[in-house]
Amino acid sequence: VTVTVSSTASHPIPTTLWGQMFEDINSGEGGLYAELLQNRAFQQVTPGTTASLNAWQAINGAGISVIKETTPVSAALPNALHVTIPSGKTGQVGFGNTGFAGIKVTAGQTYTASFYYRFPTSSGFRGNAIVGLQTTSGQVLGQTTVSLSGAQTSWTQITVTFQPTTTPSSTANRFTITLDGTAASGQTVLAEMGPSFFRLPGGNNLEGQTTANRWQWNATVGPLVNRPGRQGDWGYVNTDGLGIYEYLTWCEDLNMQPIMAVWSGYSLGGSSVAEAQLGPYIQQAIDQINFVIGDPAKSAAAALRSSLGHPQPFALTYVEVGNEDNFGSSTYGYRWKDIVNALKAQFPNLHFIATTLVNNPVLSPVPTEYDVHNYNTPTWFAQNSFYYDDIARNGMKYFEGEYAAISTNSSNIFGAVGTGRLSYPTMQSAAGEAAYMTGLERNSDIVFAASYAPLIGHVTNHQWTPNLIAHDANGVYRSTGYYVQKLFSLNRGDEYLPSTLPSRTGTLFWSVVRKKSTNQIIIKVSNTAAASAALTFSLPFGTVGTSGTLQTLTGSATASNLPTNPNLIVPVNSTITTGKTFNFNAPAVSVSVITFTAQ
Numbered sequence: 001v002t003v004t005v006s007s008t009a010s011h012p013i014p015t016t017l018w019g020q021m022f023e024d025i026n027s028g029e030g031g032l033y034a035e036l037l038q039n040r041a042f043q044q045v046t047p048g049t050t051a052s053l054n055a056w057q058a059i060n061g062a063g064i065s066v067i068k069e070t071t072p073v074s075a076a077l078p079n080a081l082h083v084t085i086p087s088g089k090t091g092q093v094g095f096g097n098t099g100f101a102g103i104k105v106t107a108g109q110t111y112t113a114s115f116y117y118r119f120p121t122s123s124g125f126r127g128n129a130i131v132g133l134q135t136t137s138g139q140v141l142g143q144t145t146v147s148l149s150g151a152q153t154s155w156t157q158i159t160v161t162f163q164p165t166t167t168p169s170s171t172a173n174r175f176t177i178t179l180d181g182t183a184a185s186g187q188t189v190l191a192e193m194g195p196s197f198f199r200l201p202g203g204n205n206l207e208g209q210t211t212a213n214r215w216q217w218n219a220t221v222g223p224l225v226n227r228p229g230r231q232g233d234w235g236y237v238n239t240d241g242l243g244i245y246e247y248l249t250w251c252e253d254l255n256m257q258p259i260m261a262v263w264s265g266y267s268l269g270g271s272s273v274a275e276a277q278l279g280p281y282i283q284q285a286i287d288q289i290n291f292v293i294g295d296p297a298k299s300a301a302a303a304l305r306s307s308l309g310h311p312q313p314f315a316l317t318y319v320e321v322g323n324e325d326n327f328g329s330s331t332y333g334y335r336w337k338d339i340v341n342a343l344k345a346q347f348p349n350l351h352f353i354a355t356t357l358v359n360n361p362v363l364s365p366v367p368t369e370y371d372v373h374n375y376n377t378p379t380w381f382a383q384n385s386f387y388y389d390d391i392a393r394n395g396m397k398y399f400e401g402e403y404a405a406i407s408t409n410s411s412n413i414f415g416a417v418g419t420g421r422l423s424y425p426t427m428q429s430a431a432g433e434a435a436y437m438t439g440l441e442r443n444s445d446i447v448f449a450a451s452y453a454p455l456i457g458h459v460t461n462h463q464w465t466p467n468l469i470a471h472d473a474n475g476v477y478r479s480t481g482y483y484v485q486k487l488f489s490l491n492r493g494d495e496y497l498p499s500t501l502p503s504r505t506g507t508l509f510w511s512v513v514r515k516k517s518t519n520q521i522i523i524k525v526s527n528t529a530a531a532s533a534a535l536t537f538s539l540p541f542g543t544v545g546t547s548g549t550l551q552t553l554t555g556s557a558t559a560s561n562l563p564t565n566p567n568l569i570v571p572v573n574s575t576i577t578t579g580k581t582f583n584f585n586a587p588a589v590s591v592s593v594i595t596f597t598a599q
């Protein structure tokens, strides 16, 4: 096929085009959130149940149980671990935590441990607790001692640091606190992608199964001891140690702008807050936004931000109202109207993104942006790369907030692995997504942002596959889909150059952009076919570089990068002969980026 490129740009490409969507689906807890211990504060568990001791285990015969404390360490943390050292015990006795399916231990790194303790009744015990990391078979990797006093009947916090001297080959390790059995017997002792935006905090995990279980920004800030946590939407307790302030400073550190959601009055159990009862939830949304951008002199929420060390507002342009409210579209009409009218009055410069189907229902005020989600087969993405070409240019802008090729079974997209659902992205799913992304780039006059979802998932402990990045205690595993996202994100242009359009029903797709600051032309090509494809590029520029760089991601269509072989399919860099007219042969099932100068 011959691709003739125009020298006149059709439109500028928004700097926000490629970004990341985040929600905690075993991606914060045990993932981005640096806490190594699972169930660290027995939050949201029922004392006395097996689940309440999730990840905790007794060592050498100690008696451990989770109790509802009579004098809790804080209102937010009502539960405590009750530890009894049976009489007559010798050797180290206590309890351990096995982390999130393991703990990676590296010699020489400094580990910080912190816990509160108290004795329920005063005792003459004076002794050392040994705090450290061991293999689950008991080999000590690193530890330190701290003295405990039986006279301490009110909660007191202990913080220690230590450096393991051994790096074990396995992550089957645990954090331990033990006492000398002889001294303590009979005592009871109560504890990187260049994304331009970051969507938070979800996704379903914003919504709650009920109004009471929704994500609430104010429950996720301040000292950990004051964060109650919540029953998340993915089957486990969120400690909320990774909270709104951590998300916002993360965005600042990575130079990403947040696309932040406020709760919209609908929960996944199907309940909607009645219009007459929306007031307090709207106020909570106003406070949430003030926490992010408000004036500390005028808003308590902004003053809270300032007190945490960030007096200046964070960058914020987009606020999403809910998530996938197409599931609650019968009540979104009034929920959107009342929430957006109130928020727009307080924050006239913000953009509010609607989350129902586009214009269904018709909303007032008319949204300026919609969040569109697409989960489908690799073929669907290739065959719908013109999804936005046919959409009216009427001022509406679109956020492709969640997209991923998740199954090869078009009649059961969300089915289980084994019925076509992918456990990990494949080369075929990545090429399909790349085809679709050339369409997002071509239509970036109305698509201002796009993000694959979900971003991260745990290798074994997951509720959704595939994920862009897999992780476990041993590390992170970059998928084929990750490399496509990275290839597009790191090879952005600032304007789109129209060219011969790919066939809508074909298997070969491309986009051409120009990076004005470096006079570079960047051509992205996705070949979703099982055979290589020949392209000839014809360029209208006076001078065109005779040599360019070629980055190619290719591999067997059904192959994935697995934790056991994480680098099976990675981008390969080479040079390519370019010029006013040049040829390129796109390998079967491949995604390529060709970069060269022209002016």
Ligand SMILES: [NH3+][C@H]1C[C@H](O)[C@@H](O)[C@@H]1CO
Pocket (backbone or CB within 6 Å): 023, 202, 203, 204, 205, 323, 324, 373, 402, 453, 454, 464
């Ligand atoms: N069900 C998907 C849609 C929802 O918004 C996300 O939380 C889920 C995984 O990305």
